[in-house]
Structure formats: C-alpha cells, structure tokens
Amino acid sequence: INMTQKVQNRCIVLGEYIVENKATVRKxxxxxxxxxxxxxxxxxxxxxxxxxxxxSSVADVLKENKANRxxxxxxxxxxxxxxxKKAKD
Numbered sequence: 130i131n132m133t134q135k136v137q138n139r140c141i142v143l144g145e146y147i148v149e150n151k152a153t154v155r156k157x158x159x160x161x162x163x164x165x166x167x168x169x170x171x172x173x174x175x176x177x178x179x180x181x182x183x184x185s186s187v188a189d190v191l192k193e194n195k196a197n198r199x200x201x202x203x204x205x206x207x208x209x210x211x212x213x214k215k216a217k218d
Contacts, residue, residue, distance in 0.1 A: 137179050140171040144183045147172060153194050 147157055154172075158165040172191070177184040 136171070136175065140176045140179055141183065143168055143171050144176050144180065144187045147190050148183070148186045151190050151193070154191065 143157055143161065146152060146160065147154075150156075152160070154165050154168045157172075158168045161168070172184070172187045176187060
C-alpha cells in the first residue's frame, strides 16, 4: 500500500467512526491517536473527494456536534465544580 492509499483508507475509517459513534473531531483524534487537525482535514477536505456520500454523513454529524457544543461545555463545567466540591468535603 502506498502513502496515498493509506491516507484514503484512514479518511474512510475516520469518517465511518464519526458517523457510527456520532463522535466529535476531538474524540476521534483521541481514539485514533492523531491530531484534531488531521482528523478535520481528512473528514472535511479529503473524504469529499474519496467518498462523497460518507463525507455528507460526516458533515451532518459534525454540524449536529457543533450545534450542541455549548451544552457539552456547560456540562463539563458543572461536573468539574461538582468534583471539586466533593474533594473539598
């Protein structure tokens, strides 16, 4: 397998993971041990040329994640302070 095929395969695997798990770019990067930038470029730019249908599904998931981002941030803050309070008590 040459480098181009490896990149194309990676794009497809990342795209499928995001769609199947409704995962964020950050979560996907963590699971695969690569940077968020690489994931983002792979699933937004490269994937649309390799597998347009999958790219469209990924775009839908990322759009939904972006719309819910403020909720996840608020929850993270809430849990952070709950944990700090438990540790203090």
